[in-house]
Amino acid sequence: MMEKYFEYRKHKTNFKTEVIAGVTTFLTMAYIMFLNPFILSGEFAGTEKGFFDFGAVFTATILATSVACFIMAFHGRTWPIGLAPGMGINAFVAYGVVAGMGYTPQAALGAVLVAGVIFLAISLTPLRAWLINSIPKSLKLGIGAGIGLFLAIIGLEIMGVVGDHPVTLVTLGDIKNPLVLLGCLAFVFMIVLEKMKIRGNIIIGILLFSIIAWATGLAKFNGVVGSIPPMTYLFEFDLKAALTAGMASIVFTLLFIDFFDTAGTLTSVANVAGKVDKKGKVQDINKAMLSDSVGTVAGAVMGTTTVTSYVESGAGVKAGGRTGMTSLVIGVLFLACLFFSPLATSLPKEIDGAALLYVAILFVRNITDIEWNDIAESGPAVVAMITMPLTYSISNGIALAFISYALIQIFTGKFGKTSPAIWVIAVFSVVSFYVA
Known part of the structure; x- marks a missing residue:
């Protein structure tokens, strides 16, 4: 049945190869089941600010990931893609929207849902290709790098490497703290494993150094297997709050990041x-984009932030994955992890921070492709990166x-040569500062 549906022979693959590819991609992105609830729950900042519930997000993360992978498997069919709540977007929602702007988790989920529905609509129209081709490459790369630097500062704060200061705003943290040192070593270890081309370096680093922390008494071990946490945010999105004028820039940011990512x-x-x-045309990209957007809608309904395609999927492709069977395997493996919530709550925040810092590097490394010789292109990209x-x-950076x-573009006489999309987004951005 699988042979007939996924057409292994046509794509020069087989059942065994697809399973191996699925396992490979799962190992490279399994960290999200621990990191996403950690970030959305505001564990390192304290829950008094109204962050998400850790257990509810843990369950929602796994179920949303599985559902999105299944959609990609059976609708995308020819795409060996793993999907899960996106890094960067989750930090933006937790620290920018909920903690920073004071919105409730339900309102934030409403914004994710609205952005997902718009993404779904765009995926069904020619607007998709127009938008992709309208945004300059340097801006896309600069925004991606900016998200990486945003994740980096959060990761360093979580690790305890960076602390606040009344005059300079930031300063060096307590690096003599054993857990801070352990987090730094975990970060180095993940890079070493990557250099050695060992699959699953992030999840291996998280688990290994967490075990060291538990064994030395630096962190509390709550167990491995337990009951499945209830889905507190299932169908709890607040559409009324999400459709207010103040939320417009948030919805746009969520849509922009998800679409271009x-x-x-x-x-x-x-x-x-x-x-x-x-x-240069990508085959069947419409099906993949549609599957991705439906996954975002499903994730918002279940109680987590924007679900998106993971670049870690490339590891599975390199292992031979060529069909949706790879996505199916990823989804099944995530479902099997539903009972690991005690393990998720046992991970020291310093180790989680190290993983976040490592992921930040993956976002930043593409700045080499920015058109540095043209300051009109590189300048705005750097603005996005540093702001x-x-x-x-x-959202401020974008x-x-x-x-x-x-x-x-106006002052260099290129008004007529610039895509209308740039003017629309720029005007919208100016308006958003006044509405906010």
Whole structure:
């Protein structure tokens, strides 16, 4: 049945290869089941600010990931993609929308749902291709790097490497603390494993150094297996709050990040999988985009932030994955982890922070492709990169980057050669500052 549905022979693969590919991708992205609830629950900052419930997000993360992978498997069919709540977006929702702006988790989930529905609508129209081609490459790369730096400052704070200061705002943390040192070693260990090309370096690093912390008495071990935490946020999204004027910039930010992150990830994986034709067109990308957007809607309904395609899927493709069977295996493996909530609550925050810092590097490393020789292109990209961590907001970084890019185009006489999408987003960004 699997042979007939996924057409192994046509794609030069087989059941065994697809299973191995699925396991490979699962190992590279399994960290999200621990890191996503950790970030959304605000564990390191304290829950008094109204963050999400850890257990509810843990369950929602796994179920949303599984459902999205199943959708990709049976609708995408030719795409060996793993999907899960996206890094960067979850931090933006937790620290920017909920803690920073004071919105409730339900209102934030409403915004995720609205953005997902818009993404779904765009995926069904020619607007998708127009938008992808309208945003300059340097801006896309700068925004991606900015998200990485935003994750980096959060990761360093969680680890305890960076602390607050009344004058300089930030300063060096207590690096003599054994747990802080352990987190730093975990970060180095993850890089070493990556250098050695060992799959699952993040999850291996998290578990190994957590075991060291438990064994030495530096952290409390709550067990491995337990009951499944209830889904507190199932169908609890607040659409009324999400559709207010103040939420417009938040919805736009969620949509922008998800849309271009998905497009970039799918293009990257398509190149590895040989799904790009001689004209540079990606085969069956419509099905993949549609599956991704439906996954986001499903995630919001279940109680987690934007679900998106993971670039870690490239590991499974390199292992031979060529069909949706790979996605199916990923989904099944995540479902099997539903009972691991005690283990998730046992992980020291310093180790989680180390994993977040490592993920930040993956976002930042693409800045080499920015057009540095043209300051009109690189300037706005750098604005996005530095304002996201310094203003503690992804949406501020995107807005300032587009406003500066638009102004540069006007004053350099390139108004007529610039895509209308740039002007629309720039004007919207200016308005959002006044509405906020």
